[in-house]
Amino acid sequence: MTATQANTGQHRQPVHPGTPPAHPVLRFWRSAVGKKWIMAVTGIMLLGFVFAHMVGNLKIYLGAGPLNTYAEWLRNLGEPALPRTVLLWIMRIGLIGAFFLHIVSAAQLTRMNQRARPSKYQSPRDYAAASFASRTMRWTGVIVGLYLIFHLMDLTWGNANPRYVRGDTYENVIHSFKRVPVAIVYILANIALAIHIFHGAWSMFQSLGLNNPKWNRARRTFAMGFATLIGVVNISFPLMVVTGVVK
Amino acid sequence: MKLDSHVPEGPIADKWDNHKFDVKLVNPANKRKFHVLVVGSGLAGASAAATLGELGYQVTMLTFHDSPRRAHSIAAQGGINAAKNYRNDGDSVQRLFYDTVKGGDFRAREANVYRLAQVSVNIIDQCVAQGVPFAREYGGLLDNRSFGGAQVSRTFYARGQTGQQLLLGAYQALARQVHLGNVDLHTRTEMLDLVVKDGRACGVVARHLITGQVKSFAGHAVVLATGGYGNVFYLSTNAMASNVTAAWRAHKRGALMANPCFTQIHPTCIPASDDFQSKLTLMSESLRNDGRIWVPESGTDTRSPDQIPESERDYYLERRYPTFGNLVPRDVASRASKREVDEGRGVGPIKNGVYLDFGEAINRLGRHTMEERYDNLFQMYERITGDDPYKVPMRIYPAVHYTMGGLWVDYNLMSNVAGLYVLGEANFSDHGANRLGASALMQGLADGYFVLPATINDYLAPLLGSPAVGTDDPAFKAAESNVADQTNRMLSVKGTKSVDHFHRELGKIMWNDCGMARSAETLDNALSAIPALRDEFWTDVKILGDGESFNQSLEKAGRVADFLEFGELLVRDARDREESCGGHFRVEHQTEDGEALRDDDNFAYAAAWEWKGVGEQPEVHKEPLTFDNVHLAQRSYK
Amino acid sequence: MDLTLRVWRQAGPDSPGRFETYAMPGVSEDMSFLELFDVLNEQLLADNxxxxxFDHDCREGICGSCAMMIDGRAHGPEKGTATCQLHLRKLKNGSVITVEPWRSAGFPIIKDLAVDRSAFDRIVESGGFITAPTGAARDANEILVPKEASDAAMDAAACIGCGACVAACPNSAAQLFTAAKYSHLSLLPQGQPERYTRVVAMVEEMEKYFGSCTNHGECEQACPKEISIDFIAMLNRDFVKAQFKNTRLSGQRA
Structure with a gap:
């Protein structure tokens, strides 16, 4: 009889059975701490993307020329060392990979957490620290993910935008946002994105283990500032188009 | 029966080394062949089980807790003594030995105490190696403080949680052995009987507290480390589940119970607030370093303490003991408080406390310094009472805290039953009639880490080749049915009163008649009241539920049933000991100043009681105590 | 004061449970929350x-036995306080208090409010120790420990193993417990040789029973010893390092 079995009359079987694989990478991937690390690293990549995307899009306020020039520059990035759009595609593949790992990790951790508490509390919880943002990560994540598909169909592939003209980024954006329901979808999705970023940008330090009590307050401020910046700027685009400020 | 303490010959400083050389050894390959049962997972039990496991013995550990880490050692606050002399203040093994014998009012066995002082230094080394986070100086060296009126700073501490940290150290060592398969851990498993065959302890019978299953465990030796019996008083600083059951059932199988009347009352506890009070909370003794104890001069004074002028306050300890003042030893301080309360000058809503006032210290040292020294204690006090000690004086009163008595053991820590070892607070050996502060942790770990692992081989070596008695032996079957019978007997009473009711009533008898001050009259009263209460228990106790499931009332009933028998022995021992010493104060035997008056001519012995049956007069066996290295002297703290 | 208790009653691990409501009139505000349950149990006994x-033992906030979810908070509304140290004066007169057991697959319910927390022992057994067999230790003062490191280790070591962190965590994660146990040992010089094997062993054992940490921070708030989630960050960092570090050729550098 092992100590574990003898321990109580209770079941002491693992909630999540199985043995870790031998290879360190697989072992790392299997563990929740490893997955959270991966989520943090991919999260940083995605934050970088969101930030750069936002910075690029700000050129909408400079007019059609600069925005389209910027879009063209992106395609030419890496020339002449690399052929046109190759670097852009490398970045895109990297981003797709980051999204994929971020989402798969999140889904697997969610399942793990559901199994870890099969019967819920039967009375309302009174949270002392868990914020709305932290508790809704999986929902804001799903919203942002769905929105992303629409966003690509709308402005990259064009199949959700009847007046899509390949290459004319500025006009595509204006035409898209002029549709009020689309503008509303964009605004709501970016609120979700900001909320998601608020918890993510704070939480990633924790997951990576990059913490120092001296900077704990600064981390909160950074997360709040970053999320607000992304949210406000991104929401401003549809808002300005719908209100006719940007034509 | 002749009690042989097996104290080795030779000068006291060489006894332990000589003894370790003289005992028989078990060779490393043979240790696997021996199976040792350890009951209890506190400092003594956990350290013993871990060390025996490391040595290679097969160990089975039983604890009634859900985890070994919950044992009540965890609650010790102050610290652990060791004769390291890191402060260069004149400490030595000899001085720690001397202080302990004198502090115990000359009722401990010299050789045991000397060994305790010797191994104290190894304990600190061992604990540090395990990662116990003792307090440090800025240079990275260990910090010390003075404690309990000692004249040297020899106490090592980890904030106010020394017991917790030491227990976690032992628990972690134990956990490692569990992981390696050397220790088989059984939690929520309560020992309810000892199995003795042909004069040798060969196993225990235990009940699994969740399933109710009664199960036998066999071994070549049985180690009890099951703590003290302070809860016989109902209200004490002990944990709710602390009990005498394992020791008592062993006693009923022949082990002698020594000096049960030596109980320690700690002077600084938070007084009970009402009848519903379930336990008392200790406030560290260190508070007396800066607090002044007083009561109003008039018992009818109903003003709040800050309204009572200095001239109408009686700082009675400072008045009676000008030299030691508020720092007199525990027993002296406790009795003085009792006197004030008994004479009607108690404070608080039910007039059952005295003030411990920090006003003067706060004025002198500033609030900041006081926060640094005592903030966690002050917060704990406020949480419990709702009063802020920075503003109003604390109310304190003595409470039962530790029990020096316990099962009789020889120098090897083996009881008179062969193969039955008793460690820690459960035995009687090292503290005499009064324990010094920060010495309980030291003794528990000394027994478990160093003494037992060096002595148990002497008993086991000759048993090589003889298998442990099987659990199908009639002796085990008899003990199993004994346990099952008692459970059924308790469940079948179906009376009207709760288990707690009987415990509370027993506590009142014990506290009133055999508490801080005892007299022939009160003790005789208790000797007639306890059997009556016991009879009532067996005819009127009410326990719902059954014995085949998790039934906390049933668990408790078994423990209270034992207290109802044990309490009588405690009182009888107190009645028999016609002297005052340490925690045992007989009002008939006091000096003109009201101090304890020992009678070394007639009572310099350990009284070891032999069980003769419920309600029968037990037989006393006396182990004479000789003091060749410390001179018998009257304690004085004037 | 008058209180009403809504208490989760469940006969056994697999039995269905339900809330029962008990009126508790005229109780003293000086009572502790567990003494309220003592009074309730006397009432229940009288009513057959x-x-x-419920598990409880030391009643002074150090053994970690007591465990109640009180009005949606582990150990109730008072910060830094275990259930046994919560006194009724902190509650509102006339209120209805709902009490549930800790809920986690890693803490199966035994009966009513008592749960089985032995998964915590498994985590410690897996690596929450320093290998230092009795007798082999050198003089205690030969190991210098910077005061700050010792204080930080003590902050982590203050954990009482009550399980409030798991109970409070929306994910039922045991990260704070594991991190506290881990950090206590790994902040000290004595704990360095086994540092990286320890972190992997403890994390993997923890993940057999509990959920994952998503940094809600709820554990820190529920912890009766107010242990910081900074220790969780340390655990995470060391776990990642352990997986990719060449520990074989790191020599004395931990």
Whole structure:
């Protein structure tokens, strides 16, 4: 009889059975701490993307020329060392990979957490620290993910935008946002994105283990500032188009 | 029966080394062949089980807790003594030995105490190696403080949680052995009987507290480390589940119970607030370093303490003991408080406390310094009472805290039953009639880490080749049915009163008649009241539920049933000991100043009681105590 | 004061449970929350109802036995306080208090409010120790420990193993417990040789029973010893390092 079995009359079987694989990478991937690390690293990549995307899009306020020039520059990035759009595609593949790992990790951790508490509390919880943002990560994540598909169909592939003209980024954006329901979808999705970023940008330090009590307050401020910046700027685009400020 | 303490010959400083050389050894390959049962997972039990496991013995550990880490050692606050002399203040093994014998009012066995002082230094080394986070100086060296009126700073501490940290150290060592398969851990498993065959302890019978299953465990030796019996008083600083059951059932199988009347009352506890009070909370003794104890001069004074002028306050300890003042030893301080309360000058809503006032210290040292020294204690006090000690004086009163008595053991820590070892607070050996502060942790770990692992081989070596008695032996079957019978007997009473009711009533008898001050009259009263209460228990106790499931009332009933028998022995021992010493104060035997008056001519012995049956007069066996290295002297703290 | 208790009653691990409501009139505000349950159990006994099962022992906030979810908070509304140290004066007169057991697959319910927390022992057994067999230790003062490191280790070591962190965590994660145990040992010089094997062993054992940490921070708030989630960050960092570090050729550098 092992100590574990003898321990109580209770079941002491693992909630999540199985043995870790031998290879360190697989072992790392299997563990929740490893997955959270991966989520943090991919999260940083995605934050970088969101930030750069936002910075690029700000050129909408400079007019059609600069925005389209910027879009063209992106395609030419890496020339002449690399052929046109190759670097852009490398970045895109990297981003797709980051999204994929971020989402798969999140889904697997969610399942793990559901199994870890099969019967819920039967009375309302009174949270002392868990914020709305932290508790809704999986929902804001799903919203942002769905929105992303629409966003690509709308402005990259064009199949959700009847007046899509390949290459004319500025006009595509204006035409898209002029549709009020689309503008509303964009605004709501970016609120979700900001909320998601608020918890993510704070939480990633924790997951990576990059913490120092001296900077704990600064981390909160950074997360709040970053999320607000992304949210406000991104929401401003549809808002300005719908209100006719940007034509 | 002749009690042989097996104290080795030779000068006291060489006894332990000589003894370790003289005992028989078990060779490393043979240790696997021996199976040792350890009951209890506190400092003594956990350290013993871990060390025996490391040595290679097969160990089975039983604890009634859900985890070994919950044992009540965890609650010790102050610290652990060791004769390291890191402060260069004149400490030595000899001085720690001397202080302990004198502090115990000359009722401990010299050789045991000397060994305790010797191994104290190894304990600190061992604990540090395990990662116990003792307090440090800025240079990275260990910090010390003075404690309990000692004249040297020899106490090592980890904030106010020394017991917790030491227990976690032992628990972690134990956990490692569990992981390696050397220790088989059984939690929520309560020992309810000892199995003795042909004069040798060969196993225990235990009940699994969740399933109710009664199960036998066999071994070549049985180690009890099951703590003290302070809860016989109902209200004490002990944990709710602390009990005498394992020791008592062993006693009923022949082990002698020594000096049960030596109980320690700690002077600084938070007084009970009402009848519903379930336990008392200790406030560290260190508070007396800066607090002044007083009561109003008039018992009818109903003003709040800050309204009572200095001239109408009686700082009675400072008045009676000008030299030691508020720092007199525990027993002296406790009795003085009792006197004030008994004479009607108690404070608080039910007039059952005295003030411990920090006003003067706060004025002198500033609030900041006081926060640094005592903030966690002050917060704990406020949480419990709702009063802020920075503003109003604390109310304190003595409470039962530790029990020096316990099962009789020889120098090897083996009881008179062969193969039955008793460690820690459960035995009687090292503290005499009064324990010094920060010495309980030291003794528990000394027994478990160093003494037992060096002595148990002497008993086991000759048993090589003889298998442990099987659990199908009639002796085990008899003990199993004994346990099952008692459970059924308790469940079948179906009376009207709760288990707690009987415990509370027993506590009142014990506290009133055999508490801080005892007299022939009160003790005789208790000797007639306890059997009556016991009879009532067996005819009127009410326990719902059954014995085949998790039934906390049933668990408790078994423990209270034992207290109802044990309490009588405690009182009888107190009645028999016609002297005052340490925690045992007989009002008939006091000096003109009201101090304890020992009678070394007639009572310099350990009284070891032999069980003769419920309600029968037990037989006393006396182990004479000789003091060749410390001179018998009257304690004085004037 | 008058209180009403809504208490989760469940006969056994696999039995269905339900809330029962008990009126508790005229109780003293000086009572502790567990003493309230003592009074309730005396009432129940008088009414021939089985007493409520709950774990408790030291009643001074150090053994970690007591475990109640009180009005949606682990150990109730008072910060830094275990259930046994919560006194009724902190509650509102006339209120209805709902009490549930800790809920986690890693803490199966035994009966009523009592749960089985032995998964915590498994985590410690897996690596929460320093290998230092009795007798082999050198003089205690030969190991210098910077005061700050010792204080930080003590902050982590203050954990009482009550399980409030798991109970409070929306994910039922045991990260704070594991991190506290881990950090205590790994902040000290004595704990360095086994540092990286320890972190992997403890994390993997923890993940057999509990959920994952998503940094809600709820554990820190529920912890009766107010242990910081900074220790969780340390655990995470060391776990990642352990997986990719060449520990074989790191020599004395931990």
């Amino acid at each position: 109802e089985e007493p409520v099962a």
